[in-house]
Amino acid sequence: GAVVSQHPSRVICKSGTSVKIECRSLDFQATTMFWYRQFPKKSLMLMATSNEGSKATYEQGVEKDKFLINHASLTLSTLTVTSAHPEDSSFYICSARDGTSGQETQYFGPGTRLLVL
Amino acid sequence: KQEVTQIPAALSVPEGENLVLNCSFTDSAIYNLQWFRQDPGKGLTSLLLIQSSQREQTSGRLNASLDKSSGRSTLYIAASQPGDSATYLCAVTGNQFYFGTGTSLTVIP
Numbered sequence: 001g002a003v004v005s006q007h008p009s010r011v012i013c014k015s016g017t018s019v020k021i022e023c024r025s026l027d028f029q030a031t032t033m034f035w036y037r038q039f040p041k042k043s044l045m046l047m048a049t050s051n052e053g054s055k056a057t058y059e060q061g062v063e064k065d066k067f068l069i070n071h072a073s074l075t076l077s078t079l080t081v082t083s084a085h086p087e088d089s090s091f092y093i094c095s096a097r098d099g100t101s102g103q104e105t106q107y108f109g110p111g112t113r114l115l116v117l
Numbered sequence: 118k119q120e121v122t123q124i125p126a127a128l129s130v131p132e133g134e135n136l137v138l139n140c141s142f143t144d145s146a147i148y149n150l151q152w153f154r155q156d157p158g159k160g161l162t163s164l165l166l167i168q169s170s171q172r173e174q175t176s177g178r179l180n181a182s183l184d185k186s187s188g189r190s191t192l193y194i195a196a197s198q199p200g201d202s203a204t205y206l207c208a209v210t211g212n213q214f215y216f217g218t219g220t221s222l223t224v225i226p
Contacts, residue, residue, distance in 0.1 A: 009213070034160040043151055043163035044208070093214055097158070106155065110213040 003027060004096050006109035013084055014117055021079045021112045023094030029074040031099025034106065035067075038091040050077055074099075084116045119144045121209055123217035130197055131225050138192040138220045140207035145185045147209045152181050152192050154203040155219070161206065165192070197224045 003026040013019050023033060032051050038044045048064075050056035050071035058064045066088075068080040077096075081088050091113055095106040120143045130136050140150070149168045153161040165174045165181040167190070173182040180193040190207055202224050207217045 032158070036161065038210075041149070041166075041168060043166040044153070044161065044214075045163065046160035049160055091210075091214070095161075106161075108208075108214060108216045 004030075004094065004107045004109040006092075006094060006112050008112060009110065010113045010115075012115045012117065015085050016083055019081045019084055019114060021081075021092055021094075021114075023077045023079070023096065023109050025075045025096040025098075025107070028096075028098040028107075029100050030077070030096035031074065032097040033071055033077040034095045034097075035069060035077075035079050036093045036095070038093070044093065047079075081114065084114070086116045089114055089116045119147075119209060119211055119215040121207060121215045121217040123205075123207060123220050125220060126218065127221040127223075129223040129225060132197060132199060134197050134224075135193070135195050136197055136222070138194070138205050138207075138222070140190040140192070140217050142188045142190075142209045142215070144211065145188055147185065147211050150181075150183050150190050150207060150209050152179075152190075153206045153208065155206060156203050164205075194222075197222075199224045199226045 005024045007022045035047045036044045047062045048056045048058045050069050052071050056069040071077040093111040095108045097106050122141050124139045151166045152164040167174050167183040178195040183190045204219045204221045206219045209215050
Protein backbone atom coordinates (compact mmCIF):
# COMPACT_ATOMS: atom_id res chain seq x y z
CA GLY A 1 0.00 0.00 0.00
CA ALA A 2 0.87 3.66 -0.16
CA VAL A 3 3.42 4.92 2.35
CA VAL A 4 3.66 8.23 4.13
CA SER A 5 6.78 9.07 6.07
CA GLN A 6 7.46 11.72 8.67
CA HIS A 7 10.74 13.17 9.74
CA PRO A 8 11.91 13.43 12.40
CA SER A 9 10.13 10.75 14.39
CA ARG A 10 11.09 12.47 17.63
CA VAL A 11 12.50 15.87 18.45
CA ILE A 12 13.49 17.63 21.65
CA CYS A 13 14.12 21.35 21.49
CA LYS A 14 14.55 24.36 23.72
CA SER A 15 11.79 26.85 24.25
CA GLY A 16 11.85 29.63 21.67
CA THR A 17 13.31 27.61 18.83
CA SER A 18 11.50 26.61 15.67
CA VAL A 19 10.98 23.02 14.61
CA LYS A 20 10.21 21.76 11.13
CA ILE A 21 8.41 18.47 10.56
CA GLU A 22 8.33 16.89 7.12
CA CYS A 23 5.60 14.71 5.70
CA ARG A 24 6.29 12.83 2.49
CA SER A 25 4.19 10.59 0.31
CA LEU A 26 6.64 8.03 -0.99
CA ASP A 27 4.86 6.43 -3.91
CA PHE A 28 1.92 8.59 -4.81
CA GLN A 29 0.98 12.19 -5.43
CA ALA A 30 -0.70 13.77 -2.45
CA THR A 31 -2.92 16.58 -3.63
CA THR A 32 -4.21 17.07 -0.09
CA MET A 33 -2.40 16.63 3.20
CA PHE A 34 -3.79 16.91 6.69
CA TRP A 35 -1.95 17.80 9.89
CA TYR A 36 -3.11 16.57 13.29
CA ARG A 37 -1.85 16.82 16.83
CA GLN A 38 -2.56 14.87 19.94
CA PHE A 39 -1.93 16.06 23.47
CA PRO A 40 -1.34 13.46 26.17
CA LYS A 41 -4.50 11.56 26.99
CA LYS A 42 -6.45 13.58 24.46
CA SER A 43 -7.93 12.70 21.09
CA LEU A 44 -6.21 13.35 17.80
CA MET A 45 -7.34 16.74 16.53
CA LEU A 46 -7.19 18.14 13.03
CA MET A 47 -5.04 21.27 12.79
CA ALA A 48 -5.14 22.15 9.13
CA THR A 49 -5.76 20.96 5.62
CA SER A 50 -3.31 21.81 2.89
CA ASN A 51 -3.72 21.51 -0.83
CA GLU A 52 -0.68 21.51 -3.06
CA GLY A 53 0.20 24.97 -4.24
CA SER A 54 -2.29 26.85 -2.11
CA LYS A 55 -2.54 28.18 1.42
CA ALA A 56 -3.52 25.80 4.17
CA THR A 57 -6.94 25.95 5.76
CA TYR A 58 -6.64 26.04 9.54
CA GLU A 59 -9.15 24.73 12.03
CA GLN A 60 -10.64 27.11 14.51
CA GLY A 61 -8.29 27.83 17.38
CA VAL A 62 -5.11 26.89 15.52
CA GLU A 63 -2.71 29.82 15.07
CA LYS A 64 -1.59 29.93 11.48
CA ASP A 65 1.36 32.20 12.28
CA LYS A 66 2.61 29.73 14.84
CA PHE A 67 2.06 26.57 12.85
CA LEU A 68 3.35 27.31 9.37
CA ILE A 69 2.33 24.77 6.76
CA ASN A 70 3.90 24.54 3.35
CA HIS A 71 2.75 22.13 0.66
CA ALA A 72 4.99 23.11 -2.20
CA SER A 73 5.05 19.81 -4.02
CA LEU A 74 2.80 16.82 -4.54
CA THR A 75 4.96 14.66 -2.31
CA LEU A 76 6.02 16.96 0.50
CA SER A 77 4.32 19.06 3.14
CA THR A 78 6.07 20.68 6.07
CA LEU A 79 4.79 21.90 9.41
CA THR A 80 6.96 24.42 11.21
CA VAL A 81 6.27 25.10 14.85
CA THR A 82 7.64 28.61 15.34
CA SER A 83 8.98 29.85 18.66
CA ALA A 84 8.02 26.59 20.30
CA HIS A 85 6.94 26.56 23.93
CA PRO A 86 6.43 23.66 26.34
CA GLU A 87 2.67 23.70 25.69
CA ASP A 88 3.40 22.84 22.06
CA SER A 89 4.77 19.49 23.16
CA SER A 90 2.57 16.98 21.41
CA PHE A 91 2.34 14.17 18.92
CA TYR A 92 2.02 15.54 15.38
CA ILE A 93 0.69 13.35 12.59
CA CYS A 94 0.17 13.97 8.92
CA SER A 95 -1.97 12.15 6.44
CA ALA A 96 -2.01 12.34 2.68
CA ARG A 97 -4.76 11.81 0.18
CA ASP A 98 -3.93 10.28 -3.16
CA GLY A 99 -5.49 12.73 -5.58
CA THR A 100 -4.87 10.64 -8.64
CA SER A 101 -6.58 7.46 -7.55
CA GLY A 102 -10.11 8.78 -7.61
CA GLN A 103 -10.58 7.35 -4.14
CA GLU A 104 -10.87 9.04 -0.81
CA THR A 105 -8.31 6.90 0.99
CA GLN A 106 -6.00 8.75 3.32
CA TYR A 107 -2.64 7.35 4.29
CA PHE A 108 -1.17 8.24 7.64
CA GLY A 109 2.37 8.96 8.70
CA PRO A 110 3.77 7.37 11.86
CA GLY A 111 3.84 10.65 13.74
CA THR A 112 6.43 12.97 15.26
CA ARG A 113 6.79 13.41 18.99
CA LEU A 114 7.78 16.94 19.91
CA LEU A 115 9.06 17.79 23.37
CA VAL A 116 9.80 21.41 24.11
CA LEU A 117 11.88 22.02 27.20
CA LYS B 118 5.04 -4.70 14.62
CA GLN B 119 1.53 -3.56 15.51
CA GLU B 120 -1.14 -4.44 12.96
CA VAL B 121 -4.63 -3.03 13.13
CA THR B 122 -7.47 -4.68 11.25
CA GLN B 123 -11.05 -3.55 10.80
CA ILE B 124 -13.94 -5.76 9.86
CA PRO B 125 -16.06 -5.42 7.84
CA ALA B 126 -14.45 -3.28 5.17
CA ALA B 127 -17.85 -2.06 4.07
CA LEU B 128 -21.29 -2.17 5.62
CA SER B 129 -24.69 -1.10 4.37
CA VAL B 130 -27.67 -0.97 6.72
CA PRO B 131 -31.20 0.48 6.66
CA GLU B 132 -31.86 3.53 8.77
CA GLY B 133 -32.70 2.82 12.38
CA GLU B 134 -30.63 -0.33 12.75
CA ASN B 135 -28.07 -0.79 15.48
CA LEU B 136 -24.66 -1.83 14.22
CA VAL B 137 -21.22 -2.88 15.40
CA LEU B 138 -17.85 -2.12 13.85
CA ASN B 139 -14.86 -4.19 14.83
CA CYS B 140 -11.22 -3.34 15.30
CA SER B 141 -8.47 -5.76 16.26
CA PHE B 142 -4.81 -5.18 17.02
CA THR B 143 -1.91 -7.54 17.48
CA ASP B 144 0.12 -5.87 20.24
CA SER B 145 -1.69 -5.19 23.49
CA ALA B 146 0.99 -2.72 24.68
CA ILE B 147 -0.95 0.39 23.75
CA TYR B 148 -1.48 3.76 25.40
CA ASN B 149 -4.95 4.27 24.02
CA LEU B 150 -7.36 3.46 21.21
CA GLN B 151 -9.36 5.99 19.26
CA TRP B 152 -12.27 5.85 16.87
CA PHE B 153 -12.64 8.41 14.10
CA ARG B 154 -15.00 9.14 11.29
CA GLN B 155 -13.84 10.36 7.95
CA ASP B 156 -16.07 12.10 5.45
CA PRO B 157 -15.01 12.22 1.78
CA GLY B 158 -12.24 14.73 1.20
CA LYS B 159 -12.18 15.78 4.85
CA GLY B 160 -9.87 15.27 7.77
CA LEU B 161 -10.60 12.89 10.58
CA THR B 162 -13.14 13.70 13.25
CA SER B 163 -12.43 12.16 16.61
CA LEU B 164 -15.35 10.20 18.04
CA LEU B 165 -14.15 8.40 21.12
CA LEU B 166 -10.87 7.91 22.97
CA ILE B 167 -10.35 4.96 25.29
CA GLN B 168 -7.31 4.99 27.54
CA SER B 169 -5.54 1.68 27.99
CA SER B 170 -6.85 1.43 31.56
CA GLN B 171 -10.46 1.94 30.51
CA ARG B 172 -12.99 -0.57 29.21
CA GLU B 173 -15.42 1.65 27.34
CA GLN B 174 -16.48 5.15 26.44
CA THR B 175 -19.86 6.51 25.42
CA SER B 176 -20.92 9.58 23.51
CA GLY B 177 -24.52 9.96 22.49
CA ARG B 178 -25.49 7.05 20.25
CA LEU B 179 -21.91 5.78 20.17
CA ASN B 180 -20.33 3.30 22.53
CA ALA B 181 -16.81 1.98 22.16
CA SER B 182 -15.35 -0.89 24.13
CA LEU B 183 -11.78 -2.01 24.59
CA ASP B 184 -10.47 -5.45 25.53
CA LYS B 185 -6.71 -5.13 25.59
CA SER B 186 -6.06 -8.74 26.49
CA SER B 187 -7.79 -9.98 23.37
CA GLY B 188 -6.68 -7.08 21.22
CA ARG B 189 -10.17 -5.99 20.28
CA SER B 190 -12.35 -2.94 20.23
CA THR B 191 -15.89 -2.46 19.03
CA LEU B 192 -17.79 0.65 18.06
CA TYR B 193 -21.51 0.34 18.60
CA ILE B 194 -23.80 2.77 16.81
CA ALA B 195 -27.39 2.83 17.98
CA ALA B 196 -30.36 3.81 15.84
CA SER B 197 -28.27 4.56 12.76
CA GLN B 198 -29.05 7.60 10.63
CA PRO B 199 -28.15 8.52 7.03
CA GLY B 200 -25.83 11.18 8.45
CA ASP B 201 -23.77 8.41 10.01
CA SER B 202 -22.64 7.37 6.53
CA ALA B 203 -18.85 7.75 6.49
CA THR B 204 -15.67 5.78 6.84
CA TYR B 205 -14.85 4.80 10.41
CA LEU B 206 -11.25 4.34 11.46
CA CYS B 207 -9.76 2.98 14.62
CA ALA B 208 -6.22 3.78 15.69
CA VAL B 209 -4.04 2.54 18.50
CA THR B 210 -1.19 4.52 19.98
CA GLY B 211 2.02 2.86 21.04
CA ASN B 212 5.37 4.37 20.14
CA GLN B 213 3.60 5.66 17.08
CA PHE B 214 0.14 5.74 15.63
CA TYR B 215 -1.24 2.65 13.94
CA PHE B 216 -4.39 3.09 11.93
CA GLY B 217 -6.82 0.45 10.80
CA THR B 218 -7.94 0.20 7.21
CA GLY B 219 -11.40 1.52 7.94
CA THR B 220 -15.00 0.46 7.57
CA SER B 221 -17.11 2.26 4.99
CA LEU B 222 -20.62 2.63 6.39
CA THR B 223 -23.69 3.47 4.32
CA VAL B 224 -26.99 4.03 6.10
CA ILE B 225 -29.88 3.77 3.68
CA PRO B 226 -32.86 6.07 4.30
